[in-house]
Amino acid sequence: MSVNTSFSIQSIESIHLAFKNTPSYWESYRANEGDRQTDRFEFKQGWQTVYARYIETPLVKVTLSDGTIGWGEANSGIGPEIVCVIINDMLAQMINGQEFESPAALWNFQYDTQRGRGYSSGYWLDALAAIDIAVWDAIGKREQSPVAALLAPNPRTRFDVYLSGIRRSTLQERSDHVNSWIDTGLKGAKIFLTGDVSKGIDELDGLIEGSPDMEQWMVDTLWMCSPESAELGKTEYGKRNVRFFECPLQPEDLAGHQILVNKPGAPIALGEHFRTRYQMELWVQQPRGLDVYQPDIGRTGFSDYMVQMQIASQYGIATTPHMGSGVSVFQAATLQCAAVASDEYLQEFQGGLSDRLDKASDTGWKYADGGFVLPDRPGIGVEINESLLEPFIVRK
Numbered sequence: 337m338s339v340n341t342s343f344s345i346q347s348i349e350s351i352h353l354a355f356k357n358t359p360s361y362w363e364s365y366r367a368n369e370g371d372r373q374t375d376r377f378e379f380k381q382g383w384q385t386v387y388a389r390y391i392e393t394p395l396v397k398v399t400l401s402d403g404t405i406g407w408g409e410a411n412s413g414i415g416p417e418i419v420c421v422i423i424n425d426m427l428a429q430m431i432n433g434q435e436f437e438s439p440a441a442l443w444n445f446q447y448d449t450q451r452g453r454g455y456s457s458g459y460w461l462d463a464l465a466a467i468d469i470a471v472w473d474a475i476g477k478r479e480q481s482p483v484a485a486l487l488a489p490n491p492r493t494r495f496d497v498y499l500s501g502i503r504r505s506t507l508q509e510r511s512d513h514v515n516s517w518i519d520t521g522l523k524g525a526k527i528f529l530t531g532d533v534s535k536g537i538d539e540l541d542g543l544i545e546g547s548p549d550m551e552q553w554m555v556d557t558l559w560m561c562s563p564e565s566a567e568l569g570k571t572e573y574g575k576r577n578v579r580f581f582e583c584p585l586q587p588e589d590l591a592g593h594q595i596l597v598n599k600p601g602a603p604i605a606l607g608e609h610f611r612t613r614y615q616m617e618l619w620v621q622q623p624r625g626l627d628v629y630q631p632d633i634g635r636t637g638f639s640d641y642m643v644q645m646q647i648a649s650q651y652g653i654a655t656t657p658h659m660g661s662g663v664s665v666f667q668a669a670t671l672q673c674a675a676v677a678s679d680e681y682l683q684e685f686q687g688g689l690s691d692r693l694d695k696a697s698d699t700g701w702k703y704a705d706g707g708f709v710l711p712d713r714p715g716i717g718v719e720i721n722e723s724l725l726e727p728f729i730v731r732k
Contacts, residue, residue: 406474411634
């Protein structure tokens with residue numbers, strides 16, 4: 337049965353949300369290890385990436401010409417107001433009132449407007465992703481279908497997840513936290529380590545000993561290994577049956593990752609930094625620079641995610657979506673994508689972020705027994721109560 341995916345946008349608006357006086361992305365993990373903080377940002381020793389001191393995000397509302405409303409969200413925790421400016425002051429003028437045959441056609445149109453100027457990544461593409469998610473959500477609601485069923489004919493109706501990060505202060509607290517999740521049926525967890533493999537092995541061994549019933553462990557070093565330490569980590573984490581070793585080298589280092597993939601040890605996973613098919617294709621071609629592909633839906637949107645997953649599949653590489661910093665809309669979009677992804681890997685889940693919108697968000701995605709069931713709801717499976725957003729809106 338063919339589905340009508342054509343549409344016209346009546347209006348679009350992006351809102352900067354901030355969740356002050358709530359735990360940061362890292363909660364109490366590695367706190368007071370020489371952190372440097374500003375009003376909004378923090379740096380952790382051993383990691384180059386800046387993080388927000390409290391969760392911030394750009395939420396997008398799209399209203400189609402028939403009045404159907406859809407919601408989107410980009411993974412832009414640092415400077416979400418930039419995405420809001422791009423959407424409200426630029427893209428809205430380009431796309432409001434225009435007819436498009438599909439969300440993919442809209443994504444391509446917006447990409448083309450700036451591709452000749454080199455806007456092939458960053459905030460411009462984050463804005464495209466948020467709009468794409470919102471439009472698919474609206475079309476799903478209009479067609480009375482979950483987005484996953486519009487993306488693929490037979491989406492998974494249930495899938496298991498792994499916990500992303502064990503954000504507690506001490507090793508004992510981390511083990512206790514993992515064990516509490518195991519009691520719910522959780523089968524996997526990912527830990528965040530630095531490029532110091534010796535310390536990383538100690539942490540992983542401690543967690544394995546403290547949580548012996550955990551079935552799968554994943555390791556993410558946030559791009560901080562040298563070629564030498566990455567090779568050592570791949571070997572040592574592989575000996576401990578780590579499901580994959582994520583983001584070992586610098587994100588631009590294709591040649592280094594190509595060499596690393598061929599070393600013995602744990603499989604190499606990455607992909608969260610790619611926005612488009614044009615960035616990722618060289619990494620999955622032979623000689624490939626990864627074993628597991630992890631696109632982030634808050635940066636790709638649904639439309640290009642599907643293209644990227646198909647490209648990876650052509651080269652025999654499985655896709656499992658990355659889930660970074662965002663709230664219920666972004667999480668729901670990611671889980672819709674998980675429903676059409678490979679069943680070879682557990683799906684990443686940010687257990688501490690889904691409830692930040694509190695009563696302003698009503699989600700059909702309910703964690704139980706180690707995973708999620710695809711909600712019998714149209715769109716992405718989330719409804720937003722606009723009247724309850726005000727406490728979180730940042731106004732300049």
